[in-house]
Amino acid sequence: MRIIYVITCLGSGGAQIQVCNLADEMTQLGHDVRIVTLRDEILVSPKSDIKISSLGLEKNISTFFAAMLKLRRHIREYKPDLIHSHMIHANLFTRLLRLVMNMNCLINTAHSSNEGGSLMMFLYRISDFLSDLMTNVSQEAVYIYIRNKASIKEKIVCVYNGIDTGYFSKSKAITLNEEFNLNDDKKILLSIGRLTDAKDYPNLIAAFNMLNDINLYLFIVGIGELESDIKEIARSSHLNKNIIFLGERNDIPDLLSCCDTFVLSSKWEGFGLVVAEALGCECNVVATDCGGVKEVLADYGFLVEKMNAKELSKAIKCSLTLPKGMNAKGREYVINKFDLKYIAKQWDYIYKDKQKK
Numbered sequence: 538m539r540i541i542y543v544i545t546c547l548g549s550g551g552a553q554i555q556v557c558n559l560a561d562e563m564t565q566l567g568h569d570v571r572i573v574t575l576r577d578e579i580l581v582s583p584k585s586d587i588k589i590s591s592l593g594l595e596k597n598i599s600t601f602f603a604a605m606l607k608l609r610r611h612i613r614e615y616k617p618d619l620i621h622s623h624m625i626h627a628n629l630f631t632r633l634l635r636l637v638m639n640m641n642c643l644i645n646t647a648h649s650s651n652e653g654g655s656l657m658m659f660l661y662r663i664s665d666f667l668s669d670l671m672t673n674v675s676q677e678a679v680y681i682y683i684r685n686k687a688s689i690k691e692k693i694v695c696v697y698n699g700i701d702t703g704y705f706s707k708s709k710a711i712t713l714n715e716e717f718n719l720n721d722d723k724k725i726l727l728s729i730g731r732l733t734d735a736k737d738y739p740n741l742i743a744a745f746n747m748l749n750d751i752n753l754y755l756f757i758v759g760i761g762e763l764e765s766d767i768k769e770i771a772r773s774s775h776l777n778k779n780i781i782f783l784g785e786r787n788d789i790p791d792l793l794s795c796c797d798t799f800v801l802s803s804k805w806e807g808f809g810l811v812v813a814e815a816l817g818c819e820c821n822v823v824a825t826d827c828g829g830v831k832e833v834l835a836d837y838g839f840l841v842e843k844m845n846a847k848e849l850s851k852a853i854k855c856s857l858t859l860p861k862g863m864n865a866k867g868r869e870y871v872i873n874k875f876d877l878k879y880i881a882k883q884w885d886y887i888y889k890d891k892q893k894k
Contacts, residue, residue: 698808702868726800
């Protein structure tokens, strides 16, 4: 089967990594795959030798029409059996193009329950007839889309994101205690995610301050547009020397394996991929109840109300009483439900089923 994945860009986000991983798995299953990005940004890419093309879309009307023509040319030359777009701009872009050209099958995937507010939900609603299938990465997000009439229940389904459970597994690499010369009696909280409003790091820092424990360190991995603001909040904290920003790292499984508790403090999420990754590394996990996080975490960690620093602090304190790196049942759950190869086979079935219709 010939497949084109269309995505807004290949930046360092969870949706982008998921598309690259899915493209690799589809290639392994014998499909011929290409990726097309609306914008030029490419920070992540598949491991396989998969052609990536950019449409050069920018924020002006001339590049919009030029990008439309480029994608139409890609489709006419490649003749895909199926086009699978990801994220709202790519979803709406492919739907609009379908008004003026034939597509064998168009599948759209949203990666969040919060994709741009009421205007974007309206645009989804009026263009829903242009896609053959709409999917989202959590069941809760699917319910929200149906409730907001962005799609209808007969046409939208949940397909979870997948993780490489071979890569996200417990390791014995150098620990943060060693890297930062911390005594073994010091405990480590770890949070991973872009420094954006969605991740609500001010709430996490407030919860950390409430713990008021000089033997506890908070490490934050990520960059983003709110980096200076969040660092300023940390600097004003009375435990500022215990809050350490690591920037971007390429040793995430090692970091997860050495922390005492992983914390996700988000206001909203689509799937909560990093929670699955943490469970894959047998971490103790504390997370806020938003998006699909409840479905990912299940009974294998502490789930608390979002934007509630007091409850977050209490849950972290409880989690720190547990032995670290011993959440084997959490890893087993992730392997059985979110393993990348298992999710890829679900997509393979969906693709072939759509081809029959």
